[in-house]
Amino acid sequence: MKKLILSAAVLLMAACAAHAEKADSTKPTTIQYDDLQIDDVKQVKTLIGNVILTRGTLLLKSPKAVMTTDPEGYDFVVLTSTPGTPATFRQKRDGAGDQWVEGEAERIEYSNKTDLVKLFSKAKVRRLEAGRLSDEVNGEFISYDSRKEQFAVKNTVTGESKPGAGRGTMVIQPTIRPAAPATAPATTPAASTPPATEK
Structure with a gap:
């Protein structure tokens, strides 16, 4: 396994040609919760208790979420954790x-206008292929642009990198290569017996 310790500078990790599921942007948003408070004047919805937001393949979960809607109709969601229960996305x-990206943090912000996911404090983002972990990035702040498939990692929860504030970690799993086909052992021709001579 290869392990790379990142400096406090920005990490831009360009992924392969895959992008976030494009069909998600055309799907309706469904939210499940235990308690809901709505302020129609301010266009704010406060959801409490096992909040689960789905939009196509996008899945966001947290103990609490606050959703605001801008004048254009785009939603901005802030998901917050409780001790032992982080906010998550997938x-x-x-x-x-079968390719997925998933992450967790103490706070997650998501905008369906930009498809940008921001993770604050104890943030982790993982990429999986066929259920197998491909790589993982840890940091105090991670911004994930699902349209461009890019990550930016900073060493403070403000989204800025500061000297001496901390370091991030990236773990890249080894590539599994198909096994080479087995070859039959080479055989040497049997020694021929010289013909008998007549006397």
Whole structure:
């Protein structure tokens, strides 16, 4: 296994040609919760208790979420954790095979206008292929642009990198290569017996 310790500078990790599931942007948003408070004047919805937001393959979960809607009709969601229960997200990526990206943090912000996911404090983002972990990034702040398939990691929860504030970690799993086909052992021709001579 290869392990890379990142400096406090920005990490831009360009993924392969796959992108977030494009069909998600055309799907309705469904939210499940235990308690809901709505302020129609301010266009704010406060959801409490096992909040589960789905939009196509996008799945966001947290103990509490606050959703605001802008004048254009786009939603902005802030998901917050409780001790022992982080806010999480998961989304399928376009492309061949079963590819997903998922993450967790103490706070997650998501905008359906930009498809940008921001993770604050104890943030982790993982990429999976066919259920197998491909790589993982940890940091105090991670911004994930699902349209461009890019990550930016900073060493403070403000989204800025500061000298001496901390370091991130990236773990890249080894590539599994198909085994080479077995070859039959080479055989040497049997020694021939010289013909008998007549006396």
